[in-house]
Amino acid sequence: MDEGLALVLYGCKLAKDLEQNLPHLARQPDTLLASCEDIIRVFTNVKERLVSRGQTNVSRQPQELQRIDDDIGVSIQEWLRSGMVVEQEQPSGLEFVARGLSGGGDVGRSLKGGTSGDVQHPPIDAPDSSRTSSSSQRQRRRKDEGEKIVKRVAAPQMGNLDVPPEDGYTWRKYGQKEILGSKYPRSYYRCTHQKFYECQAKKQVQRLDDDFFTFEVTYRGTHTCHMSSTAPSAAVPVPGPPLPPATTTAVHPPVLPFSSSLPTTHHDWLSMQIFHDLGGVSAGGGSSVAAGSGGGGAGPSAPRFPDYQLPVADMAETMFNSGSTSSNSMDLIFSSMDDKWDSEEKKE
DNA sequence: ATCATTTGACCTCG
DNA sequence: CGAGGTCAAATGAT
Numbered sequence: 001m002d003e004g005l006a007l008v009l010y011g012c013k014l015a016k017d018l019e020q021n022l023p024h025l026a027r028q029p030d031t032l033l034a035s036c037e038d039i040i041r042v043f044t045n046v047k048e049r050l051v052s053r054g055q056t057n058v059s060r061q062p063q064e065l066q067r068i069d070d071d072i073g074v075s076i077q078e079w080l081r082s083g084m085v086v087e088q089e090q091p092s093g094l095e096f097v098a099r100g101l102s103g104g105g106d107v108g109r110s111l112k113g114g115t116s117g118d119v120q121h122p123p124i125d126a127p128d129s130s131r132t133s134s135s136s137q138r139q140r141r142r143k144d145e146g147e148k149i150v151k152r153v154a155a156p157q158m159g160n161l162d163v164p165p166e167d168g169y170t171w172r173k174y175g176q177k178e179i180l181g182s183k184y185p186r187s188y189y190r191c192t193h194q195k196f197y198e199c200q201a202k203k204q205v206q207r208l209d210d211d212f213f214t215f216e217v218t219y220r221g222t223h224t225c226h227m228s229s230t231a232p233s234a235a236v237p238v239p240g241p242p243l244p245p246a247t248t249t250a251v252h253p254p255v256l257p258f259s260s261s262l263p264t265t266h267h268d269w270l271s272m273q274i275f276h277d278l279g280g281v282s283a284g285g286g287s288s289v290a291a292g293s294g295g296g297g298a299g300p301s302a303p304r305f306p307d308y309q310l311p312v313a314d315m316a317e318t319m320f321n322s323g324s325t326s327s328n329s330m331d332l333i334f335s336s337m338d339d340k341w342d343s344e345e346k347k348e
Numbered sequence: 349a350t351c352a353t354t355t356g357a358c359c360t361c362g
Numbered sequence: 363c364g365a366g367g368t369c370a371a372a373t374g375a376t
Contacts, residue, residue: 036359070375188367206369242362 148220155213169223171203183209191223199224 144192153167171189179186183206191199208214 172351174370176354177366177368180365186366190368 153215
């Protein structure tokens with residue numbers, strides 16, 4: 001019952017979103033009502049499916065999918081949309097220099113080069129050591145980061161409004177800054193695995209001034225963390241952006257939905273990440289390469305997500321068939337969710 | 349104890 | 363000099 005599973009997940013997510021966003025929704029009865037109805041509809045649908053089909057079926061009928069689409073398709077599509085790239089901008093005219101990272105400037109430098117003693121030669125005009133007298137290191141750099149890709153991602157309409165949609169990678173926040181002229185602060189993230197893999201991928205996340213529900217995400221650097229630790233240099237051409245390296249031999253995205261990892265923002269695993277990843281994979285753009293997003297990707301000819309009507313069942317199948325049987329998928333799911341919810345309950 | 353986030357300070361660039 | 367990007371100590375969560 002792959003699709004049913006997906007529906008359950010979706011319903012759970014809605015419920016969780018509702019819970020988390022209750023304070024806000026309390027002031028919006030209409031939205032609250034709509035949310036409740038969505039949840040009810042989803043679970044009702046699941047229930048009907050279970051009743052009418054029993055729980056053992058494995059294959060899906062097209063017409064049933066259609067039924068799902070009819071019932072909650074719009075909601076799911078919205079959900080999907082909320083976690084997907086809704087707009088892709090030009091890489092801000094930055095020519096795409098494959099080798100990027102400007103001579104690996106970033107590599108090994110920002111890697112806390114300072115504290116670990118790796119003191120880079122300062123630029124000719126040595127930075128005034130007025131401040132660094134004590135530690136004299138802290139080589140920071142800007143400007144020469146290689147390519148940069150800017151995407152706009154819809155924020156979840158409800159729920160964890162502070163967290164940008166998952167993109168398949170795990171990020172660690174290292175800074176936040178008020179930006180002149182912007183209503184919302186910009187958050188700075190780097191790859192969680194930076195230390196282990198010298199992964200230099202970074203991203204900046206900022207809400208649009210005029211659209212609270214849209215994040216502008218700027219990716220920089222290249223993910224190397226998904227490769228074996230022995231080959232960190234086999235960088236994926238695609239900088240940060242969602243797309244797992246479909247063109248490489250790496251089979252899995254760096255973080256699997258149900259793996260025990262999810263070190264950082266695991267509190268959102270249920271959100272868009274799964275579908276986002278799947279979308280990226282199944283939509284095959286794959287290749288893409290920054291070039292894709294750079295020049296081509298932006299084009300309508302190679303949309304990463306052809307449309308938002310990816311059959312739920314297919315997604316679910318991809319989700320749960322990757323390495324485990326559907327039965328223990330369920331266990332995994334609910335145990336994961338229990339853990340997750342447990343932890344979040346404590347938090348609140 | 350370990351790891352992630354927050355936040356003020358510091359650094360670089362225009 | 364100001365804005366933006368990063369560092370790292372403090373703090374919180376697990």
